[in-house]
Amino acid sequence: MKVLNVLLIEESIENVKLIKSELEQDEFIVNFDCVSTPSDFSSALTNKIWDIVICNISILNFSANAALKIINKMNIEIPFVVILNSNKLEQIGLTCIKEGANDYVIIDHLVRLTPIIQRELRKTQNRLREIMTSKQLKDQYLSMVSHKLHKPLNEIQGSIDILKSNEGDKKKLEETLDKMYMNSKLLAKLIKELLETT
Numbered sequence: 001m002k003v004l005n006v007l008l009i010e011e012s013i014e015n016v017k018l019i020k021s022e023l024e025q026d027e028f029i030v031n032f033d034c035v036s037t038p039s040d041f042s043s044a045l046t047n048k049i050w051d052i053v054i055c056n057i058s059i060l061n062f063s064a065n066a067a068l069k070i071i072n073k074m075n076i077e078i079p080f081v082v083i084l085n086s087n088k089l090e091q092i093g094l095t096c097i098k099e100g101a102n103d104y105v106i107i108d109h110l111v112r113l114t115p116i117i118q119r120e121l122r123k124t125q126n127r128l129r130e131i132m133t134s135k136q137l138k139d140q141y142l143s144m145v146s147h148k149l150h151k152p153l154n155e156i157q158g159s160i161d162i163l164k165s166n167e168g169d170k171k172k173l174e175e176t177l178d179k180m181y182m183n184s185k186l187l188a189k190l191i192k193e194l195l196e197t198t
Contacts, residue, residue, distance in 0.1 A: 001028060006019075053080045081120070
């Protein structure tokens with residue numbers, strides 16, 4: 001069974017029990033923390049890594065929109081599901097989705113909650129994989145660019161050493177200057193390509 005860390009924005013003890021019961025009868029071992037104020041919410045986000053935030057829109061003085069703003073301000077990427085106390089509030093649920101929530105569930109239809117969480121956890125895992133792949137590709141690219149830049153740079157530095165030790169051999173001087181010129185052009189080309197791809 002998967003351990004699921006749930007940050008719940010809720011005031012109703014009854015709703016907390018319903019949500020916990022619904023999740024635990026499926027495939028999750030649930031770790032809950034329940035908050036009802038912006039300061040407690042911010043503190044909870046800072047002190048622990050959560051798998052999902054579940055927010056009841058009916059809490060006084062702390063809206064779903066306010067919670068989403070806190071998440072955005074803290075630059076945290078986390079699934080956010082809204083709980084509605086009535087199907088008459090579905091329009092509010094749709095508004096919450098427009099503001100950044102991932103989905104909404106009516107408290108009397110909590111059977112939808114587990115599939116929604118499973119879907120959002122899969123999306124999060126896929127995004128993490130994409131980020132890791134992107135980072136690996138970036139590291140490979142930077143390694144290749146570094147190698148390409150160092151080769152002409154080393155050649156130029158070697159040519160400078162030859163010039164410093166040269167004592168009047170005109171032919172050797174011309175060959176060394178030509179080599180420096182070609183390597184400086186190659187270096188300029190590589191830098192231009194690098195700037196165009198970043």
